[in-house]
Amino acid sequence: MHTHKKLLTTLLVSAASLLVAPNLSAAPVVLELDYEIPVQQNQVAFVPFAGDSVLSPIILNDLNNTELNVTSKDLPQQPRSSSELTGTLPVWQQLGIPYLVVGSTRSDRGKVITDYEVIEVKSGRVIGGKQSLSADTDQSSMRYAGHVIADKVYELITGTPGDFSGRIAYVEETGRGRDKISRLKVMDADGENAKTITEVNGSIFSPAWSPDGNRIAYTVQREQSYPIIYVQNVNGGGANVITPYKGSNLSPSFSPDGSKILFSSSFEGSANIYEISANGGNLRKIIDWPSSEVQPSYAPDGKSFIFVSDRAGFNKPSIYRYEFGSGRTSQVSRGGYATSPQFSSDGSQIAFLSGRSAAIMNTNGAVTANIGNTGIDEAPSFSPNGKRVVYASTQGGKGVLTIKSLEGGKAFGKSAQGIIRSPVWSSNPN
Known part of the structure; x- marks a missing residue:
């Protein structure tokens, strides 16, 4: 078992290097520094919960996909609560692992109750x-409970809410031309539990979550038909058309309160930016420039939105910001080909496509991270806490959905039979 070890360092500092009077003797100065060197790399010891075989693997997997280093191996004891650590805490302290997670499950009136502690x-x-x-x-409820517990454990340790109980929507395409089938799918944030929400003979574009995580807006284009935006409840029910306009209706974005949707449409000529009720109706044109304006995305505070325009010249798209209060617009991206912008949940970062490379910039337009060429011309989507992103790529002819930590560099992928497009992460449900 590794423990902290003491290191005693003696430094001989020549008096010649000190500010001393010239007539004083130059005797060596001895400094003794007594400090500890941690040799344990793990930050969290996770004891599988007593009486449980379902939740613990989910929690452990979630936490291991963050910047935290978590272990459940070679632990000296298997306590189920902090009270069982009485008298044995020094054993855990010698491990050099800062945090310990313990817990247990029990049945009560047809429910599973989980008690847990972060020490x-x-x-x-x-x-x-x-x-x-x-x-x-049931399996679905237990999986969700595992994600919620992982969220809370992560928050207690880091001070930042976890992002495991949110879900990821994406489009899976198979076939080509008239035989193309597109499926809108939703999965858990660990890449499991994927379900098909809708399936069409044609294309599905740019799904967008409502703030409460219950609805998805998306565009469908069938053969010889205009792209139309639908809104659908992810838990069942039919899809409602909200843009019955004869033009290309694309890139829906829910307002922070879920009552409105921004989108672009060409039904009046060149593509403009419009706002509409999330139930359809009350259409309002917001951006009406001679150029093409597309891909609007609300800021988290609802006071502005970002969008893409080629007003600077053909094939020179840039990202702009529109402020609702003043009606003022300003350019955000700094030169180059910039498209597909999306805010992080705190509004401090913007994920976008820089040429064909996925990247992240701050609201002043300075690039803060380059994620690289994803293989598909799409930008990444932030997780709810902004510490991870999800993006689609192709590897070996198959679509791959990748979730990557922006802090610890960890990433994991999930492959599909066809092409994966437009993954987007929902906020954590209330």
Whole structure:
């Protein structure tokens, strides 16, 4: 078992290097520095919950896909609560792992109750007190409960809400031409539990989540038909047409309160930006330049939106910002080919496509991260807490959906039979 080890360093500092009077003797100065070197790389020890075989693997997998280093191996004990650490805390402190997660599950009136604690090992303090969660016993509810617990554990340790209980929508395409089938799918944030929401003979473009995570707006284009925007409840029910206009109706974006949708349409000539009720109706034109304006995306505070325009010249698209209060527009991206913008949930970052490379910039237009060529001309989508992104690519002729940490560099992928397009991460449901 590795522990911290002491290092005693003696530094001989020549008096000649010190500011001393010239007539004083130049005796060496001895400094003794006594400090600890941590040799343990793991940040979290996770003890599988007592009485559980379903939740613990989900929680462990979620946490391991973040910048945290988590281990459940070679632990000295298997406590189920902080009270069982009485008298044995020094054993855990010698491990050099800062945090310990323990818990247990029990049945109560047809529900599964999970009690768990996040313990700061150095002090023995339970961060945030004991946590409890009740869930139904079906597989879907248990999976969701595991993600919710992982969210809370991550938040207690880092101070930032986790992003595991949000879901990812994406489009899967098979076939070509008249035989193309497009499926709008939704999966959990760990790449599992994928379900088909709708299937069409044709193309599906740019799905967008409502803020509450219950609805998705998307565009469908069938053969010899205009692209039309639909809104659909992800938990069942039919899809409602909200843009019955004879033009290319594309790139829906929900307002932060879920009541309105921005989109672009060419039904009056060149592509303009419009706002409409999320139920359809109350159409309002917002951007009406002679050039083409597309791909609008609301800012999280609802006071502005970003969009793409080629007003600077043909094949020179740039990202602009429109402010609702003043009606003022300003250019955000700095030169080059910039498209497909999307805000992070806190409004401080914008994911976009720089040429054919996925990238991230701040709101002043300075590029802060380059994710590289994804193989498909699409930008990444931020996770709810802004620390991860999801993007589509192609590898070996197959579509791959990749989730990548922006902090720890970790990434994992999920492949499909066809091409994957337009993955977008929902906010965590309330």
